Amino acid sequence: MSDKHAKHKSKYTLDRQIPGAFEGETITRRRFMTGTAHTAGGIAAAAFTLPALGFAVGPIFKSTPHRWETVGTVDQFPDNNYIPVVVTLTPGIGEAGKATIYVRKFNPVLDTDRYDLDTKYIAITSRCAHLGCPVRWVDAAERFICPCHGGVYDLLGRPVGGPPVRPLDRFYTRVEGEYVQVGPRFSVNSQLRRFSPRDPGEPLDGIGQYLYPSRPGAQKL
């Protein structure tokens, strides 16, 4: 043991003075058995934990396919007032998957920002951008009003009062024949520039779009 640190430790157990060593043995039988038992135990444990973990975490990465839903005919929607329609956001769970959205026709006088010019219809979500309560369009005040914490939005969905951090989300729209169809949701920042859909409460201006990344499950638009 005196020159243990002087030279490289040999890989043969015989040279390391381990009792019971055989000629040419590099690993003791005890160590081999212990290692095999641990490895087998680890594989068995992984066999049930990894699928369970994947099961729990998997839905985060699942992306729902884009759906287009008809909401009305082309002459049903004015350009200065919103018509509420009910759409199915999440199919398969009945009433809990439905939501109200507000639809109107594109108004060249009001919708002046450059990101909007090719949209024929504007569909705005009723989900408040503060924490997700359903907002209500009040025609007399020309505002969206949130009952939960007093958020107020103007005709374009931009917050003019209360705690909301960004404008209301919108939906893609298209015209098929004489029907107006509503598609996937997207989020906007205060300049109404489009982003992948985010959760309420996540600001998108400046650093916000990096601090609150779009998640794997949300459709990348």
Place this chain on the structure above:
Amino acid sequence: MPKLPAPPLPSALKAPPPRPGEGNGKAPTPLEQAGGAGISVVDWVDERTSLSGAARWLMFRKVPKGTNWFYTLGSATLFAFLSQAVTGVFLAMYYRPDPSGGAYESIRYVTNDVFLGQFVRGMHKWGSSVMVILVFLHMGRTFFFGAYKYPRELNWVIGVVLLILTMVMSFTGYLLPFDQRAYWATIVGVNINGTGPLVGPYLSDFLRGGSEFGATTLSRFYAIHMLLIPGLLVALIGAHLYLVTKLGTTAPPWVKAEQPTELRETEV
């Protein structure tokens, strides 16, 4: 290790009367035989498990001078938890975690049509508020009495984890009736989680099981509320109680320790 003296037994569990041939020389009457049944059963189990030693260690432990009613808050919290567990089991026999109407309907059935259903559901609902209040009072008592100091730091850490688990139970259980209040409160709660920078969106996705409130969200909350957290709670409460018994309770801070006689200043 000195043995604790045997505690005084209630009369139903006292030693059986003298055997036949001893005492008055007569066979034991049926009444005397029935009287000995209780202690015989306990003896039978104890001989095979040594549980009476553990029971004495848990229950007949020494407490310091000055122990007062504040020290009952921990046991009160445990009692509230057991009440929640029992009422929760009975509610689970009727509840259906189905977001397309079954959940709401099953709770309506429990409240209106099941015998004492409204009572059991009320106990569970109010019991959760009672438990949260007691948990905070118990935590406050432990803090203000300095009972978190050495060697009880680990117990304090376990207690904080228990507090967090209790909050998670409240949050997940709130969604289960699946009425308007439950649904929107959960939407708001999950979105509050989402406002944390960087990890927020992933955390809210994990809670919801996706980027939208979907078919599996209610089932997820139900599984967390029924299986995952209660399991963790039982394990950690067991650890918490073990540490309390092993380390003993502290005296209140206003009770001063007596000085040994050698160090006391001599009277002039």
